[in-house]
Amino acid sequence: MSKPLGKILSEGKTKKVRETENSDVALLEFKDSITVLDGEKMDVLRGKAVINAHISAYFLEILEKKGVPTHYIEFVEPNMMKVKNLEMLPVEIVCRNIAAGHLVKNYPIKEGTLLNPPVVEFYLKDDARHDPMLNEDHFLILGLASRGEVKKIKEITLKTNRILSDALKAKGLTLVDFKIEVGRGTDGKIYVGDEINGDSMRIWEVGTDKILDKDVYRKGGTMEQVLNTYIQLYQKLLGKMPPIRGTKNE
Template sequence: MEKRAELYSGKAKSVYETDDQDYLVLAFRNDTSAFDGKRIEQLERKGMVNNKFNAFIMEKLKAAGIPTHFERLLSDQECLVKRMDMMPVECVVRNIAAGSLVRRLGVTEGQELNPPTFELFLKNDALGDPMINESHVETFGWATREQLARAKELTYQVNDVLKALFDDAGLLLVDYKLEFGIFKGEVVLGDEFSPDGCRLWDKETRDKMDKDRFRQGLGGVIEAYEEVGRRLGIDFG
């Protein structure tokens, strides 16, 4: 597979064309951003850690029957993925109250949410990724009713798989966001799953092991990511 011109550069990842129109190279950079890209820093090893973390999680999800865009690792910071028509929507599941839910609703951080909540946000940094509903998605053509229903179904399936996986590693899966796209007519999980896009707390201490360490200036960001990986059995080399 030959890597060709850069197609897109986001806040922390870049996407490259290949000589196969169905596949792309996804490159994880060391950039770390928060607050819709208003704060960006370089953290050594981050690209490698998130690339290998994502590969591990995607393989676990594929083994559980969840279709993903991930094909294989190419290098420490690159992987091969399916080329998809992405929905400009983030699907968010919350198992424990944290982050914007606490700010919006005034609930207590750490409150268990039973059943978990499901929320939708429009991927648009300029607008601050506003919260939207299922009617908005259908009305504005961001996805069909059937596609969104499938994305929601898969989001909850991911929750079942990953809550158990992290629980076994002594971690709480507080919340996470997923992005989906269409590949050959099928709704498929895209983007990434790493501590950049979820909240993970130590079960005993409630220490934060995710990007909130960067957002809140707690330090030890990559060390926390690597500790999560070590508990899962990921070899970062």
């Protein structure tokens, strides 16, 4: 008989955080929910939890090996990760290499424009206010982080960008942009937390610019098209079919 999971400490739109026997360690459980527009549009995509958990572990393991501090400890089948407990900052950090999404919508920049240097943006996690953009002064006024921490967060973000861009390029993919979240460990240092997968990245196939991320859902694709997109991304990265129903290695 499998060991029962710990109680739920918190739950968001796409993940649950569960307690473990170690107060410094949590279990991050992925859900099959898919959502955009601050949760205004939401569906259940069977198999997404398994796919995103595996892909997040894949990317976080790469970052750890390259010297980026993350909360990742180990993967737990079928759709969980054991992670360090962090004091998460209510901030989303976006790094853009190619103009797309909100950048094109809000600024006079043509979609597909190469951004050199990459653009790093900060957003307050607040659905009611539609995640307003932050600058360094806002961090201080809101008591979110010190100037030194903001500098460190940007350094970590740009290093993460270089590592993920290289990893995806090796798979014939282009990292258009991505979102990460960070938190403070018990040692007071900043760590990359949360997830990194097709929900939090824009990824285009080299040569075709085929979308291999949640944009397919944002743009109104059918649930079958969205699931196939997630499966294709998993295949590109891990070189095999994901272990979900309807696939050969379920």
